Amino acid sequence: MWRPFLKGGNSANPVRPHPPLDRYYRTEEERLRRVRDWFDHSAAHYDWITQALSLGSGHWYRARILRTAGLDRGARVLDVACGTGVLAEAATRQVGPEGFVVGLDPSAGMLSRAQARGVRQLVQATAEAIPFADASFDLVTMGYALRHVADLETVFSEYRRVLRPGGRVLVLEISRPSSRFAYRALELWLGRVVPALSRLGGVKPRELMAYYWETIDRCVPPESIVEALGRVGLERPERRVELGIFSAYLGEA
Numbered sequence: 001m002w003r004p005f006l007k008g009g010n011s012a013n014p015v016r017p018h019p020p021l022d023r024y025y026r027t028e029e030e031r032l033r034r035v036r037d038w039f040d041h042s043a044a045h046y047d048w049i050t051q052a053l054s055l056g057s058g059h060w061y062r063a064r065i066l067r068t069a070g071l072d073r074g075a076r077v078l079d080v081a082c083g084t085g086v087l088a089e090a091a092t093r094q095v096g097p098e099g100f101v102v103g104l105d106p107s108a109g110m111l112s113r114a115q116a117r118g119v120r121q122l123v124q125a126t127a128e129a130i131p132f133a134d135a136s137f138d139l140v141t142m143g144y145a146l147r148h149v150a151d152l153e154t155v156f157s158e159y160r161r162v163l164r165p166g167g168r169v170l171v172l173e174i175s176r177p178s179s180r181f182a183y184r185a186l187e188l189w190l191g192r193v194v195p196a197l198s199r200l201g202g203v204k205p206r207e208l209m210a211y212y213w214e215t216i217d218r219c220v221p222p223e224s225i226v227e228a229l230g231r232v233g234l235e236r237p238e239r240r241v242e243l244g245i246f247s248a249y250l251g252e253a
């Protein structure tokens, strides 16, 4: 595990999702500022860019994975890093009027898009300090944002705290493929084509998508994420992977 490179983060010895990317930031404070600024200024373009990068399958995939994670009608769901609310919207449909879904995100720009999408309950906060009481939720979800947190264990401890006993965590991520051919194809797509396409939205979306690929490329291996889930006391931690790229991490409180 990497040692802290700076002051910041919430634990004395954080488990970072990737090593410092000093091409983009020099301090933890600068990383937080840049990530927030990128998302705030890319919010208007986020949906078309991610639909393009997932070749249109993104919304469908999120809805399907929620069903396979056992999301029931009436469930209370917290969608951390809700962004423009794609996952929260799918969860809202699945829990029905008897349940509820809260979207949480630090970016005001992304939250305003989620509100426009119809996500009714939104809170501006980070995964590291969730402003809800213990045992408030049946399911905590996080889609494609684990690479932006300061410390995996702080975040997973928060998820465990806000889950009722028996509640579940579902974290979606894109993983670096192990096959050389698939890696080259993904590098070309996410590392070159998507940032070039994102330029249509301006400089910030292009920078964000270049950073997006680097964080995937440099991310800790999936085993470290499963291990971190287990270390905070989440039970039956596991990774389900599709096409060697789409990872769903699960654990039970």
Ligand SMILES: C[S@@+](CC[C@H](N)C(=O)[O-])C[C@H]1O[C@@H](n2cnc3c(N)ncnc32)[C@H](O)[C@@H]1O
Pocket (backbone or CB within 6 Å): 035, 036, 039, 050, 080, 081, 082, 083, 084, 085, 086, 087, 104, 105, 106, 107, 110, 125, 126, 127, 128, 142, 143, 144, 145, 148, 149, 150
């Ligand atoms: C790639 S978007 C994912 C949006 C959404 N979950 C989806 O599936 O499309 C990443 C989101 O993570 C948020 N984010 C960044 N740092 C975060 C943190 N420390 N805690 C919670 N969310 C964070 C960003 O503001 C952004 O909205």
